Amino acid sequence: xxxxxxxxxxxxxxxxxxxxxxxxxxxxxxxxxxxxxxxxxxxxxxxxxxxxxxxxxxxxxxxxxxxxxxxxxxxxxxxxxxxxxxxxxxxxxxxxxxxxxxxxxxxxxxxxxxxxxxxxxxxxxxxxxxxxxxxxxxxxxxxxxxxxxxxxxxxxxxxxxxxxxxxxxxxxxxxxxxxxxxxxxxxxxxxxxxxxxxxxxxxxxxxxxxxxxxxxxxxxxxxxxxxxxxxxxxxxxxxxxxxxxxxxxxxxxxxxxxxxxxxxxxxxxxxxxxxxxxxxxxxxxxxxxxxxxxxxxxxxxxxxxxxxxxxx
Numbered sequence: 001x002x003x004x005x006x007x008x009x010x011x012x013x014x015x016x017x018x019x020x021x022x023x024x025x026x027x028x029x030x031x032x033x034x035x036x037x038x039x040x041x042x043x044x045x046x047x048x049x050x051x052x053x054x055x056x057x058x059x060x061x062x063x064x065x066x067x068x069x070x071x072x073x074x075x076x077x078x079x080x081x082x083x084x085x086x087x088x089x090x091x092x093x094x095x096x097x098x099x100x101x102x103x104x105x106x107x108x109x110x111x112x113x114x115x116x117x118x119x120x121x122x123x124x125x126x127x128x129x130x131x132x133x134x135x136x137x138x139x140x141x142x143x144x145x146x147x148x149x150x151x152x153x154x155x156x157x158x159x160x161x162x163x164x165x166x167x168x169x170x171x172x173x174x175x176x177x178x179x180x181x182x183x184x185x186x187x188x189x190x191x192x193x194x195x196x197x198x199x200x201x202x203x204x205x206x207x208x209x210x211x212x213x214x215x216x217x218x219x220x221x222x223x224x225x226x227x228x229x230x231x232x233x234x235x236x237x238x239x240x241x242x243x244x245x246x247x248x249x250x251x252x253x254x255x256x257x258x259x260x261x262x263x264x265x266x267x268x269x270x271x272x273x274x275x276x277x278x279x280x281x282x283x284x285x286x287x288x289x290x291x292x293x294x295x296x297x298x299x300x301x302x303x304x305x306x307x308x309x310x311x312x
Contacts, residue, residue, distance in 0.1 A: 148187075
């Protein structure tokens with residue numbers, strides 16, 4: 001099997017240091033303006049106006065949410081890890097913004113030092129279309145695993161849920177082209193995630209964050225005294241820190257999703273844990289800070305990888 005390639009040059013990936021770790025954001029695509037009102041319909045311009053700190057990075061001049069699709073790549077104790085795999089290229093999708101996408105994602109990933117064949121572990125926060133797309137790529141008329149030497153992990157509760165419900169055709173198509181080929185290749189591992197979470201490798205902890213989907217997990221990275229948490233979709237956008245009750249139209253269990261989000265934000269508030277939003281636009285990373293009975297997001301802008309100190 002040959003590895004997928006993309007010949008376009010890639011800029012240095014934005015990155016953050018977490019102890020001895022360097023976490024890089026691998027950009028796929030900025031999502032179109034209509035995504036916000038569809039995904040988080042309660043986040044109206046009037047609500048957004050309550051939080052001047054959302055401008056200009058997280059909302060546009062009309063008060064419409066900015067949202068991105070990206071992955072995070074990090075080497076932890078020698079293990080080369082990718083968290084979520086985005087939308088993917090060339091796939092039949094019901095969402096016009098995702099349909100037949102043609103991005104330079106693989107060039108950016110390789111440019112960040114994570115050529116597909118070098119990835120050891122792919123963690124899928126949940127099995128939604130815009131988080132599993134680059135699990136596979138088109139090869140000789142079929143869909144082949146993009147990361148042939150990696151183990152792909154997701155929560156057993158996540159797999160069991162989707163295996164037990166009647167899927168609409170668009171979601172069946174996603175499983176056919178982006179999940180089943182990985183399973184059929186013997187690369188998919190299902191992880192039992194107890195209430196207290198579980199370590200899947202030294203320095204990598206899965207945090208159960210159900211609601212958006214039943215088996216959704218956030219990913220906590222830790223090195224020495226430093227920590228970072230990759231949100232997946234338990235928090236889609238910083239506006240949900242202002243109003244944790246704002247839910248997503250895609251939440252399987254909206255009540256559970258809000259309960260999870262409130263608990264998670266309370267645990268993160270006023271700590272040094274770096275929060276990395278899976279759909280947050282740049283600056284993407286930051287701290288949760290208590291403010292006025294709720295929270296705000298204090299950005300911690302990334303640096304180009306080339307500007308960070310070399311790791312031993």
